[in-house]
Amino acid sequence: MALPKDFLDTNDFTKEQILAIEDLGLAMKKAIKVDGFYPHLLRNKSLGMIFQQVSTRTRLSFETAMCDLGGHAQFYGPGTIQLGGHESLGDTARVMGDLLDIMMARVDRHKDVVGLAAGSAVPVINGMSEFNHPTQEMGDLMTMLENLPEGKKIEDCTLAFIGDATQVCLSLMFICSKIGMNFVQFGPKGHQICDGALHVGTPEERAEFGKKLMAIGEENCKVSGGSIVISDEIDCIKGADFIYTDVWYGLYDEEVEGENYMDVFYPKYQVTMDMMNFAGPNSKFMHCLPATRNEEVVDEVMDDPERSLCWVEAENRKHSIRAILAALGNRTPINDENVEY
Numbered sequence: 050m051a052l053p054k055d056f057l058d059t060n061d062f063t064k065e066q067i068l069a070i071e072d073l074g075l076a077m078k079k080a081i082k083v084d085g086f087y088p089h090l091l092r093n094k095s096l097g098m099i100f101q102q103v104s105t106r107t108r109l110s111f112e113t114a115m116c117d118l119g120g121h122a123q124f125y126g127p128g129t130i131q132l133g134g135h136e137s138l139g140d141t142a143r144v145m146g147d148l149l150d151i152m153m154a155r156v157d158r159h160k161d162v163v164g165l166a167a168g169s170a171v172p173v174i175n176g177m178s179e180f181n182h183p184t185q186e187m188g189d190l191m192t193m194l195e196n197l198p199e200g201k202k203i204e205d206c207t208l209a210f211i212g213d214a215t216q217v218c219l220s221l222m223f224i225c226s227k228i229g230m231n232f233v234q235f236g237p238k239g240h241q242i243c244d245g246a247l248h249v250g251t252p253e254e255r256a257e258f259g260k261k262l263m264a265i266g267e268e269n270c271k272v273s274g275g276s277i278v279i280s281d282e283i284d285c286i287k288g289a290d291f292i293y294t295d296v297w298y299g300l301y302d303e304e305v306e307g308e309n310y311m312d313v314f315y316p317k318y319q320v321t322m323d324m325m326n327f328a329g330p331n332s333k334f335m336h337c338l339p340a341t342r343n344e345e346v347v348d349e350v351m352d353d354p355e356r357s358l359c360w361v362e363a364e365n366r367k368h369s370i371r372a373i374l375a376a377l378g379n380r381t382p383i384n385d386e387n388v389e390y
């Protein structure tokens with residue numbers, strides 16, 4: 050199956066390609082965790098990791114996954130390499146592409162990871178931008194696939210995102226609509242995907258941006274049979290299999306003028322056990338982490354061993370990233386005699 054060169058946005062991939070990467074990830078998870086078998090598919094290959102922002106899960110996942118695959122990862126933190134200084138992004142991308150086998154980047158501006166991919170001959174993976182978080186999507190989908198409600202297929206499931214239209218919220222809308230799931234955002238007006246995503250610009254600009262985002266999701270649904278519902282009425286989460294939330298302050302470096310985020314979201318959008326039970330007696334809790342405990346979610350939910358999937362979700366970042374690396378990075382010829390299977 051021919052894949053796009055880069056992993057910048059799951060909208061660039063088909064449902065079948067996404068599920069094939071998940072299958073590979075689950076097979077390698079079992080091979081490593083159960084059988085102790087490390088498939089050295091990227092032996093001697095180098096991954097360059099650009100981080101313009103802090104990270105725990107994403108950095109650890111990429112670095113250790115690369116090691117599992119027999120390769121090597123190099124970390125470039127803020128200010129450690131030329132990126133957007135007097136050397137153009139294109140020139141940097143070209144040189145890095147000649148020195149490395151794969152690149153990943155967590156960037157402040159999405160256009161930078163797009164520019165790195167355009168300028169580089171090697172695969173570039175988006176480790177999160179202000180626009181989306183596609184490797185998070187893959188870990189989340191893997192977690193849902195492993196925790197399907199009894200008798201349901203992934204396409205039968207509903208994920209309800211509670212709160213602000215962050216890049217994680219947009220990303221979940223993209224992956225759910227791509228796979229054919231039902232996606233719900235329960236959030237306040239002005240913070241919904243259709244009218245306030247990422248706090249972009251004036252109210253008119255937000256509405257315009259919202260239209261574009263909804264068009265992507267609706268196009269995905271036409272192909273997959275999925276659905277999208279956005280509402281500030283709690284009834285929209287009734288029957289949801291997965292209740293997902295993200296921090297409320299995440300985008301407040303670009304604060305909405307005159308707003309205090311606690312006034313906007315608390316208490317209506319806080320995930321409590323009452324909210325979980327309102328969704329359904331077996332609904333599961335998800336969070337990309339890091340969480341601000343007892344703001345967007347209470348401890349009782351986050352630490353519930355039956356209802357909370359957020360810890361396995363964090364671990365699945367690595368298992369899904371390992372699969373993305375193997376699927377995209379294993380392009381240049383490897384001399385089979387040198388590979389330890």
Ligand code: CP
Pocket residue numbers: 103104105106107108177185337338339
């Ligand atoms: N969820 C996530 O991307 O976590 P980090 O910011 O710690 O990488």
